[in-house]
Amino acid sequence: xxxxxxxxxPSFARDPYPFYARLRARGPASRVTLANGTQAWLVTxxxxxxxxxxxPRFSNVxxxxxxxxxxxxxxxxxxxxxxxxxxxxxxxxxxxxxxLAAEAFTPPRVDALRPRIQELAQSLVSDLAxxxxxxGTADVVDAFAFPLPxxxxxxxxxxxxxxxxxxxxxxxxxxxxxxxxxPGAAEEAWGHLYTYFNELIAYKRLAPGDDLLSRLTHExxxxxxxxxxxxxMAFLLLFxxxxxTMNLLxxxxxxxxxxxxxxxxxxxxxxxxxxxxTEEALRFASPLEGATWRRATQPVDLGAGVVVPDQASxxxxxxxxxxxxxxxxxxxxxxxARYLTERQRPAPHLAFGHGPHVCLGARLARLExxxxxxxxxxxxxxxxxxxxxxxxxxxxxxxxxxPRQVPVGRVPGAVLASRSNQRATGS
Ligand code: HEM
Numbered sequence: 001x002x003x004x005x006x007x008x009x010p011s012f013a014r015d016p017y018p019f020y021a022r023l024r025a026r027g028p029a030s031r032v033t034l035a036n037g038t039q040a041w042l043v044t045x046x047x048x049x050x051x052x053x054x055x056p057r058f059s060n061v062x063x064x065x066x067x068x069x070x071x072x073x074x075x076x077x078x079x080x081x082x083x084x085x086x087x088x089x090x091x092x093x094x095x096x097x098x099x100l101a102a103e104a105f106t107p108p109r110v111d112a113l114r115p116r117i118q119e120l121a122q123s124l125v126s127d128l129a130x131x132x133x134x135x136g137t138a139d140v141v142d143a144f145a146f147p148l149p150x151x152x153x154x155x156x157x158x159x160x161x162x163x164x165x166x167x168x169x170x171x172x173x174x175x176x177x178x179x180x181x182x183p184g185a186a187e188e189a190w191g192h193l194y195t196y197f198n199e200l201i202a203y204k205r206l207a208p209g210d211d212l213l214s215r216l217t218h219e220x221x222x223x224x225x226x227x228x229x230x231x232x233m234a235f236l237l238l239f240x241x242x243x244x245t246m247n248l249l250x251x252x253x254x255x256x257x258x259x260x261x262x263x264x265x266x267x268x269x270x271x272x273x274x275x276x277x278t279e280e281a282l283r284f285a286s287p288l289e290g291a292t293w294r295r296a297t298q299p300v301d302l303g304a305g306v307v308v309p310d311q312a313s314x315x316x317x318x319x320x321x322x323x324x325x326x327x328x329x330x331x332x333x334x335x336x337a338r339y340l341t342e343r344q345r346p347a348p349h350l351a352f353g354h355g356p357h358v359c360l361g362a363r364l365a366r367l368e369x370x371x372x373x374x375x376x377x378x379x380x381x382x383x384x385x386x387x388x389x390x391x392x393x394x395x396x397x398x399x400x401x402x403p404r405q406v407p408v409g410r411v412p413g414a415v416l417a418s419r420s421n422q423r424a425t426g427s
Contacts, residue, residue, distance in 0.1 A: 006035035008396040016289070016401075017332065020044045020320035028302040029314070034398075040313045044320035046327045046347065048302055052316050054355035058294035059090050074191030081194065084229050085236035087292050087357060094356065096223050101233060101360060104156060104212040110363045113152065114371065120151050121372045125379045132410050137386040140376075140406040141250045146172065148372055149245035152364070153238050158204065158211025167196070175243055177396055177404070197234045201227065212237075237361075245365045247287035247395075247402025248278070249372055254392070254406050255281055255334050256377060257385045262336055267377060271370065276339035278369040282351035284334045286319035289401035291353055318350045319401060382410045 005019070006012065012019065023030040024044040032042050043049050052058055062083060082088075086097040103109070124144050131138035150171050154164050173181060173189035201217055208214035216230055225233060256263040256277065266273045294314040301307050308314060323331035327347040328338070338346050352359035359365070377383065386407040393404050 004033050004035055007398045008035065010393055010396075013394040013396045013401075014392075016319070017323055020317055020323070024320060024324065027304045028306050029308055038313060040315050041308050042320075043302075043314060043316045044324075046321045046324035046350070049316045049318065049321035049350055050354050051302070052294065052314060053291060053350075053353060053357070055300070056091070057297055057300050058314060059297050060088055060094070060292060060294060060357065061090055062088055062293065063295065073187070074194050075187040078190040078194035078235070081228055081231050082235050083232075085232040087236060087240070091356065097225060097229060097233065098356075098360065100216060100219060100223065100225055101212070101237070103215070105360050105364060107363060110367060113155070113364070114367065116155055117148075117152055117368055117371050118375075121148055121368075121375050122379075124148055125376055128376075128408075129380060129410075132408065137407050137409045140253050140408055141246065141403065142405070144372070144376065145246045145249035145253065145406070146242070148249065149242040149365075149368060150238070152245075152368060153241045156212050156241075157200075157234055157237065158209050158213050159200065163196070163200075166192070170196070171238060171242060175239065180404075193235070193238075194231070197231045198227075200234070201230050240359075241361050241364070243400045244287040245361075245368055247285075247400055248281060248365060248369055250402050250406050251285035251287065252277060252281035252369065252373055253376065253408075254385070254389065254403055255285065256373070257383065257406075257408070258389050259334055262334065263377060266336070266374070267381075271374075272340065273336065274370055274374050275366070276336040277373065278366060279339040279349065280334060280336040281369075283322045283328065283338075283346075283349040285401070286322050286349075286351045287400060287402055288351065288353075289317065289319040290398045291316040291318055291357075292399070315398060317398075318353065322349045322351060380410065383408050384411045 020042075021044075023032070023042055028045060028048040029041045029043045032040050034040055043052050086094050086101070089097060121144075124147055128138050128140065128143040131143055147168060150168050151164060154167055159167055170189040170193045173185050174193060176186065178186065201213060204211075204214045204217045208218055213230070213234060216225055216233065219225070256266065262277065266277050294316065296308045296310055296312045296314060299307050299310050322328070325331050329346075338344060352362040352365075386409040392406070395402055395404055
């Protein structure tokens with residue numbers, strides 16, 4: 001067991017599960033030192049994860065020194081502003097902000113997005129096919145899994161069509177791992193996004209449309225969000241909604257490319273099969289590896305002699321809880337059939353969290369996957385992985401998890417090719 005955990009270590013990023021399994025065997029929570037010196041308590045078992053996420057003795061509000069840098073540049077102001085979003089708040093403020101945003105995520109509102117998501121996904125699949133035609137290979141993350149959720153959120157927020165390429169580019173830069181961009185590029189993009197959301201909110205005040213930001217800017221009464229909270233909400237919805245959904249679409253695509261039997265079963269089945277693929281991908285390759293940081297506001301006894309001290313930083317590792325063998329037989333196997341019949345159905349996975357901060361966009365994420373995955377694999381039946389699965393690298397960090405790239409090509413007999421790839425990687 002390493003004394004120091006380095007979340008940027010490529011081999012940890014690729015496969016953190018054996019490490020988490022060892023922590024889980026130790027007890028309900030383990031104290032770990034991160035490479036940046038942070039002392040953290042990691043929760044890796046299913047039951048304790050649910051307990052902590054629902055326990056008000058753990059706060060979501062970061063300490064003033066964490067996440068609230070001095071606002072001395074647009075990028076710093078953007079990051080400071082983000083500290084005001086609902087994921088960084090406790091009740092009662094959290095409830096007020098969540099209620100404001102929740103109206104955009106009711107089942108009728110989300111379901112009404114179906115035709116638009118279909119249209120966007122279709123156009124991105126054509127773009128992906130065009131790239132493969134032109135270059136021989138293309139990256140599913142860049143051409144499909146990244147832009148789809150960004151464009152869906154742009155719709156939801158009411159970003160005008162003419163601004164979407166800029167939004168896409170800035171979002172890409174802000175969300176990219178630090179080593180993927182030239183120095184300063186991410187900072188600059190933070191600044192652009194901050195200025196942009198400021199201007200967009202001012203515009204929505206004058207010329208409201210049928211979108212979430214317009215409704216929020218015209219919300220009457222004391223519960224209404226102030227300007228800083230509105231900007232923070234726009235940032236939160238963009239980043240909570242796109243990075244996670246991107247990782248889900250990328251991971252599910254990779255899993256189907258490396259599990260030809262499951263791919264064939266999904267293609268030959270009904271929508272329930274695709275829903276089962278999505279649920280199992282959420283469990284097996286949880287897009288949010290850890291929930292956001294919690295802070296103990298008093299000593300908390302988690303059982304088995306483990307007491308988390310007052311003010312300790314606690315990370316609930318959702319990806320690890322979702323592989324707890326006490327709840328999922330053969331947890332390290334990708335088996336969509338777990339979710340096919342009511343009788344077999346395992347414990348609900350924690351990929352969307354639990355408790356008061358449980359994901360607001362879960363229905364939207366599931367809808368995007370339900371549209372995007374069948375469309376991709378039906379439109380491109382000869383899609384195949386263009387690199388061995390075990391050479392792909394993963395995003396560093398403890399929060400979001402997913403492959404950085406999923407290179408694909410179109411090869412006649414693709415299913416055969418991916419079958420031999422599966423044998424080679426033992427997956
Ligand atoms: C596969 C996709 C997604 C996954 C795996 C996911 C996962 C999660 C998780 C685990 C949380 C709770 C985090 C915590 O307790 O610290 C959360 C919260 C949240 N998610 Fe998602 N999410 C996804 C997609 C979306 C989408 C599409 C949206 C909206 C556009 C969204 C909006 C939010 C919001 C606003 C919160 C904060 C809720 C609160 O604090 O009350 N998510 N998400």
